[in-house]
Amino acid sequence: MTGPGAQKANPPRKGRSRPLSGDDVVRAGLQLLDEQGLAGLKMRSLAERLGTYPATVYWHVGNRARLLAQVVDLVLEEIEVPEAGRLAWPDWLAALAREYRRVMHRHPNVAGLVASQLVVSPPAIRLVETVLAVLAEAGMDGQALADAFNAYAGSVIGWVALELCSAPADAGEGWQDDFARTVRSVPAAEYPLIAANIDHLAGQAFALRWQGGSQRPMDEGFEAALRMWIAGLADLLPAPGG
Amino acid sequence: MTGPGAQKANPPRKGRSRPLSGDDVVRAGLQLLDEQGLAGLKMRSLAERLGTYPATVYWHVGNRARLLAQVVDLVLEEIEVPEAGRLAWPDWLAALAREYRRVMHRHPNVAGLVASQLVVSPPAIRLVETVLAVLAEAGMDGQALADAFNAYAGSVIGWVALELCSAPADAGEGWQDDFARTVRSVPAAEYPLIAANIDHLAGQAFALRWQGGSQRPMDEGFEAALRMWIAGLADLLPAPGG
């Protein structure tokens, strides 16, 4: 009765010769995350997209939390680490930060996951080692090295996660316009500096914008933050004469 | 049959004279979030704790997303802004960052929410104004002011969110020990710098730790990051001669 030509592909079925692999599932999960957001990445939807049943997805990835961790790893592997030795350490750290941000902008919904999970995974560890190598070359060592790494990594990852946060799913149509109006009409008496600089702040500053960084990238803001981090790192270096 | 003395308070009922207010609900929501985590903050649990029905909670706060936003605001209001004019701008910015972190450590599960939501709310805007005032006093203006604000705020909020991220709920008992062992035994051939500095990194550096900042605060790491941010901000200032 359920003959060929199922137009809607509603019953899970698909021309597949090779059996499904864990990698297939994770890759499809990333696609779904990119297209539909974190809430849209449902085990059921994923199964449907793969032409199987939920239990099959579970067989391959364990559960949703593990799937998300693997998706994060997949994205971290997209990061192309700058060549060592060709750049001075400030330029190298800047280049890696830009590359990290570039990859996260390709997968905006992953940025928050990186920041919210306690990831200890091969792709992450590999990145750590390369950053440590550069900081060590700059003259860092021991506790200072660890501190500098945490300061740099935490700033970059955290800042980009903040940039790429998204609007509440709850929000209706006119929501953005409403907020834009609200922000643009803050009372100058109460908030003189916001009012005086409103053209540089409205829609562009944290807590005063109504679009995530995916809709409206904060390119100049990131470059300024990058200058700040790099200049500040130089300050953490042991005195040259030391 | 269901006489008095319901020992378990299982059926929602509670001695309450005053009707429930929206604030009551939000405050109870924060309590639940602090005690049980984000996944534990369920509309049903919240209703039970308040001695009512889920629909009552919805009547007061709309839906879960709006509840979370209000909880964030409640926490932001705990922040005690340092007095203006008594501190030089670098010290004032450092004091505010420490105070922000202190409040977030009181409510570790809120730190990630601040970073993941596009909040535009009165408590947030008030904080923005005070930071802008200090940056302006330091000599910032216009686009540079906005950039410096974003660099500072994004770094502080992002870094603390990263520090306070939590372990996957999925993790079993021996999970932390397993990870500790894995990290402590990274092959020195592949990861020479991690191996060489393992005592300063294991359990303390991003991507190499197995506890969130709530279990193991990164006090020194934060102070180092703070030095980096402040020193870097000075670098963003217009030249004194300008």
Add this chain to the structure above:
DNA sequence: ACCTGAACACCGTTCAAGT
């Protein structure tokens, strides 16, 4: 080893009705 088919428990949300 890999997949099917169906079910369970649970949670956000809503609705009609009460006071």
Add this chain to the structure above:
DNA sequence: ACCTGAACACCGTTCAAGT
């Protein structure tokens, strides 16, 4: 205005069984 009682839709997860 504020609350009750019950229901709906949906989603993560599991289980027994197939090949």
